[in-house]
Amino acid sequence: MKNILFLASEAVPFIKTGGLADVVGSLPREVDKNYFDARIMIPKYMCMKEDDRNNLQYVTHFYMDYMGQSRYVGVLKKEVDGVLYYFIDNEYYFAGNKPYGNWYWDLEKFCFFCYAALSALPLLNFHPDVIHCHDWQTGLVPVLLKDRFAGGEFFRSIRSVFTIHNLRFQGTWDKKTIQRFTELSDYYFTPDKLEFKKDANLLKGGLVYADAITTVSRTYAKEIQTAFYGEGLEGLLQARDHDLRGIVNGIDYNAWNPKRDPYLAYPYDKVSVHKEKGKNKRDLQESLGLAVDDETMLISMVTRLTDQKGLDLVERVFDELCQDRVQFVILGTGDEHYENLFRYFAWKYPDRVSAQIYYSEEISHKIYAGSDAFLMPSLFEPCGLSQLISLRYGTIPIVRETGGLCDTVEPFNEYEKKGTGFSFSNYNAHEMMACVRYAERIYYDDKKSWRGLINRAMKADFSWKSSALQYQELYDWLVEWR
Numbered sequence: 001m002k003n004i005l006f007l008a009s010e011a012v013p014f015i016k017t018g019g020l021a022d023v024v025g026s027l028p029r030e031v032d033k034n035y036f037d038a039r040i041m042i043p044k045y046m047c048m049k050e051d052d053r054n055n056l057q058y059v060t061h062f063y064m065d066y067m068g069q070s071r072y073v074g075v076l077k078k079e080v081d082g083v084l085y086y087f088i089d090n091e092y093y094f095a096g097n098k099p100y101g102n103w104y105w106d107l108e109k110f111c112f113f114c115y116a117a118l119s120a121l122p123l124l125n126f127h128p129d130v131i132h133c134h135d136w137q138t139g140l141v142p143v144l145l146k147d148r149f150a151g152g153e154f155f156r157s158i159r160s161v162f163t164i165h166n167l168r169f170q171g172t173w174d175k176k177t178i179q180r181f182t183e184l185s186d187y188y189f190t191p192d193k194l195e196f197k198k199d200a201n202l203l204k205g206g207l208v209y210a211d212a213i214t215t216v217s218r219t220y221a222k223e224i225q226t227a228f229y230g231e232g233l234e235g236l237l238q239a240r241d242h243d244l245r246g247i248v249n250g251i252d253y254n255a256w257n258p259k260r261d262p263y264l265a266y267p268y269d270k271v272s273v274h275k276e277k278g279k280n281k282r283d284l285q286e287s288l289g290l291a292v293d294d295e296t297m298l299i300s301m302v303t304r305l306t307d308q309k310g311l312d313l314v315e316r317v318f319d320e321l322c323q324d325r326v327q328f329v330i331l332g333t334g335d336e337h338y339e340n341l342f343r344y345f346a347w348k349y350p351d352r353v354s355a356q357i358y359y360s361e362e363i364s365h366k367i368y369a370g371s372d373a374f375l376m377p378s379l380f381e382p383c384g385l386s387q388l389i390s391l392r393y394g395t396i397p398i399v400r401e402t403g404g405l406c407d408t409v410e411p412f413n414e415y416e417k418k419g420t421g422f423s424f425s426n427y428n429a430h431e432m433m434a435c436v437r438y439a440e441r442i443y444y445d446d447k448k449s450w451r452g453l454i455n456r457a458m459k460a461d462f463s464w465k466s467s468a469l470q471y472q473e474l475y476d477w478l479v480e481w482r
Contacts, residue, residue, distance in 0.1 A: 001035065001036070002035060002036050002037070002129045002130070002476070002479050003039075003127060003128045003129050003130075004028070004031070004037070004129065004475055005038075005039055005040075005041060005121075005126070005128035005130070005131045005132065006024050006027070006038065006039070006132045006134070007117055007132065007133050007138045007141060008020065008024040008040070008042055008133075008134040008135070009042065009043065009134070009135065009138070010024065010042060010099060011024040011025040011040050012024075013025060013080060014049075014052055014085065014087075015047070018304075019165065019249070019384075019385045020134060020135060020165045022251070022252070022385060023165070024042075024134055026251070026252045027250075027468060027471065028040055029081050029082065029083055029464075030250070030463075030464035030465065030467075030468035031468050031471065032468075032472060035472070039083065039086065039126065039128075040086065041085070041086040041087075041088065041117050041120075042085065042088070043087065043088050043093070043094045043099070043109075043113055044074070044087035045099050046091065047096060047098055056078050057076060057077050057078060058074075058076055059076055059077050060074075060075050060120075060124075061073060061074040061075065061089075062120075062123065064119050066112055066115055066116075067108075067181070067183070071090065071092075071112065071116075072092075073088060073089070073090060073116045073120060074089030074090065075089065075123070076089060086120070086124065088113055088117055090116070093108075093109045093112050093113070094109070103173070104177075106137075106171075107171060107173055107178065108181045110137040110138070110140075110171070111140055111182050111202075113137070113138075114138060114144060115140075115183075118141065118145070118149050118155070121155075122152075127154065127158075129157070129158065129159065129475070130158070130159050130160070130161060130475050130478050131145070131158055131159075132161045133161065133162045133163070133210065134162075135164070135203070136169055136202045136203035136206070137202075138162075139162070139171060139203045139204070139207075140182055141160060141206070142160040142162055142205065142206050142209035142210040143182070143194070143206070143208075145158060145160055148183075159212075159479065160209070161212045161213070162206040162207060163213075163214045163216070164207075164213065165215075165382060167215075167224050167229070167231045167233065167382070168231055168308070170202070170203040170204065170233075171201065171203050172199050172200065172202075173199060174200070175189050175200040177200075178200035178201075179200065182194075182202075182205075192208070193205070196233075197232065203233075204236065207233065207237070208236065210243075211243070211478055212244075212245070212474060212478060213237075213243050214244070214246070214471075215246050215247075215382060216382045216383035216404060217249075217382060217383045217403050217404035217407045218247075218248065219246065219403050219404065219406045219407050220246060220380075220383065220404060223380070223402070224237050225237045229380055245474065246407075247467050247470045248404055248407050248408060248466075249383040249385060249404070249467065250462055250463050250464035250467045250468070251385055251388045251392065251463070251464075253392070256368075256392050257392075258273075258369055258393050258394070261365055261369065263366055264280055264366065264369050265279065266279040266280050270455070270459065273394045273458060274454070277369065277454075280366070281294065281298060281371070281372070283370060284298070284329070284366050284367065284369075284370030284371070285298070285327070287366070288329060288354040288356070289350070289354065290327050290329075290354055291351040293327075296326065296327055296352075297325065297326045297372050297373065297439075297440055297443045297444070298326070298327045298328075298329065298370065298373075299326055299327070299328050299329075299373045299374070299375050299398070299436070300328070300329040300330070300331070300367045300368075300395070301332070301374070301375050301376070302332060302364050302368070302374075303332045304333070304334045305332050305333060305335050305338035305339055305357075306338070307379060308378060308379050308381075309376070309377075309378055310376070310400060310432070311341075312429075313428070313429040313432045314375070314377065314429075314432075315338075315341055317429045317430065317432070322348075322349050322353065324440060325440075326352065326440065327352045327354075328345075328353045328354070329354045329371065330353075331356040331358075331360070331364055332356075332359060333357060333358060342355035343355050343357060368390055368393040368395055369393050369395070371390075371395045372395065372396065373395065373397070373398055373439055373443070374386065374387065374396070374397045375397075375399075375436070376399045376405060377398075377399070377400045377424075378400055378403070378405060379400075379402070380403055381403040381405050382403050382404060383403065383404030384399075384403065384404045384408070387404075387408055387409055388408060391408075391409075391421070391458070391460050391462065392457075392462070393458075394454040394457055394458045396421050396422070396439065396450075396454065397409050397421035397422070398421060398422045398423070398436055398439050400423065400424055400427065400432070401423045405423070406423075408462060409421040411423045412442065412449075414446070414449055417452055418456075419453065419456070420456050420457045421453070422439045423435065
């Protein structure tokens with residue numbers, strides 16, 4: 001039995017701000033429990049649901065010297081779906097109404113978390129063979145395993161994996177501050193270690209010192225070794241190419257199941273999709289105040305409203321696209337500019353544009369089920385989960401060929417009758433518009449091909465099965481290499 005500890009800043013079902021939480025909460029459930037004991041450790045945030053906070057079981061507590069003070073560290077646990085979650089408790093650091101917010105404070109908070117997590121391990125009767133770290137918040141752990149904790153017998157054999165979910169977020173601040181938070185010596189603050197453009201970078205620490213690196217799609221693993229996508233770290237990633245693997249994320253096929261989805265008025269599966277999907281479309285149109293029309297193509301976006309998601313392309317041609325026979329639904333929050341932009345378009349085209357500037361789990365499920373197509377024109381997309389969900393619901397993705405979008409959406413070929421979606425390559429608004437209009441043409445003029453797209457989309461398998469096997473191979477390799 002090999003022991004794997006997932007260390008992260010968030011995980012479903014307890015705390016979620018994005019796809020990171022879905023991955024951390026889902027993958028440990030899918031690894032083979034006959035060979036792997038996979039557990040999860042996250043902070044105990046005060047912004048977790050009260051019922052979740054109050055139903056945790058006390059494990060232990062201790063005091064740890066950090067930044068010249070004796071700091072309380074509590075450890076609690078709860079088992080969910082056969083996976084044991086550990087929670088690091090310290091109300092000084094993990095209070096507040098959201099898990100992130102102030103960059104300076106977050107840097108200190110997660111450096112503390114890394115120290116506390118490693119310090120707690122010997123008290124838990126659980127010796128991990130591999131610690132699987134996720135994003136910059138845990139980037140200090142691979143460094144500490146080679147430094148502060150390297151001398152202890154308990155830690156000597158532990159290997160680390162570092163997963164990049166989004167290279168843009170790196171945990172960067174001035175060297176003096178990061179050195180104070182990490183309590184590392186001057187040795188670590190040089191250009192070949194944590195120094196980055198005369199500052200210091202926690203994510204870079206994870207990339208330098210982890211025994212293996214993964215990212216969340218094969219294409220993104222290659223893209224981040226180029227200057228355009230590498231965020232200044234492309235040289236380091238090129239140097240570690242042999243230790244870097246791209247493994248596509250999966251989605252939870254129980255949580256995202258149109259046949260058993262409690263939010264849908266008309267559940268459906270691969271057999272009944274052509275009969276029931278249209279009913280969900282009408283239900284969505286009615287609930288959002290759009291003109292109820294079975295024939296009009298309904299295109300949706302469920303996304304953070306940021307430049308990364310290609311919204312500048314959408315802005316450039318949206319007026320023009322609204323002259324077509326289409327409806328648009330947008331669900332999400334983000335940059336004020338885009339929030340107001342879509343509010344404006346909803347006011348200008350009230351019967352064909354609905355802007356839901358908030359996030360609702362229920363509405364998102366209804367949108368995935370009730371839409372005909374799903375638009376993701378991302379500037380970059382490490383993996384993307386929305387296109388996987390849309391495929392699961394028989395909603396045809398229209399994507400830019402980047403990162404995980406390139407790996408998971410097969411472009412439609414009308415001559416060979418292959419493909420699960422539509423794609424364009426250049427980051428160009430009119431190329432995106434041409435792709436959308438190609439999808440419109442197939443939708444309106446070739447119903448048989450559109451039905452074939454839906455059938456192939458729903459047959460595609462992006463559950464965690466295949467990805468979990470690839471992670472298991474990686475864990476095996478690390479433990480045997482040790």
